[in-house]
Amino acid sequence: MAERRRGAALETALLDAAWDELTDHGYARFTMDAVVKRAATSPPVLYRRWSDRDELVRATIAHTLRKHVLDVPDTGSLREDLLTVMREINATRLPLVTAVSAYLADYHRQTGTSPSDLIDPSTTGRKEALDALFDRAADRGEINPEHLTDRIKTLPFDLLRHEFLTTFAPAPDHVLEEIIDTIVLPLVR
Known part of the structure; x- marks a missing residue:
């Protein structure tokens, strides 16, 4: 007999099941009943937390993005910090970004x-990471x-x-450098 899930473990299982349902069937066929079945739970368990599928989708995306927050590097320069994060995203997040975009077109x-x-940095845990990265650069006097x-x-x-969304491929490194060197750094100096 399976152990009964409660609290955070149950919520994580529900949100993971919802993510799997979204990625398997998209928003158009995403239903609360399908999530209940996939999570092997009952409707009241799901509806106690989220009253409708749109609320569940928002929670699912925030949960999934929070799970994929990258560590904030401290290379000693804003340029290298940004390039390090962007290279990591470039190497590992293309499937996540395209999935979120493709599966949620109907939702939007x-x-x-x-x-x-849905990808508000304050909701997904990314705001703190960005603040730390830019605060360090300001403390070093690199930016205004x-x-x-x-x-x-x-x-x-x-x-x-x-x-990602215009090429469906990772960006070449020279594109990452161009974004940082010709657009971002001139804005913050």
Whole structure:
């Protein structure tokens, strides 16, 4: 007999089942019943946490993105820190980015939301990482903190995501360097 899941373990199992359901069938065929079945639980267990599928989708995406937050490097320079993170994303996150985009197109159409509504750095745990990276650069005197906005902090990663979605391939290293050297660094200095 399987051990009964509770608390955080149960919530993780539900969100993982929801992610699997999204990636297997997309939003168009995503149902609360399918998640219940996949998670081997009952409808009340799921509905106690999320009242409808849109709420569950938002929680699922935030959960999945929080699981994939990268470590923040400290190379001694903002340029190298950003390139290190972008190279890691480039090497490991293409399938995640394209899956989130492809599987949620129907979600965005039906709910009137945009991808930025689901990948908000403060919801996914990325804001703290970005703040640490840019705060260190400001402390080293590399950048002018008065030039920083949340949009500028996420800009290199937004541009990388754009590359993924327009090419369906990892970005060449010279593209990563161009994003940092010709767009991001001039904005923050």
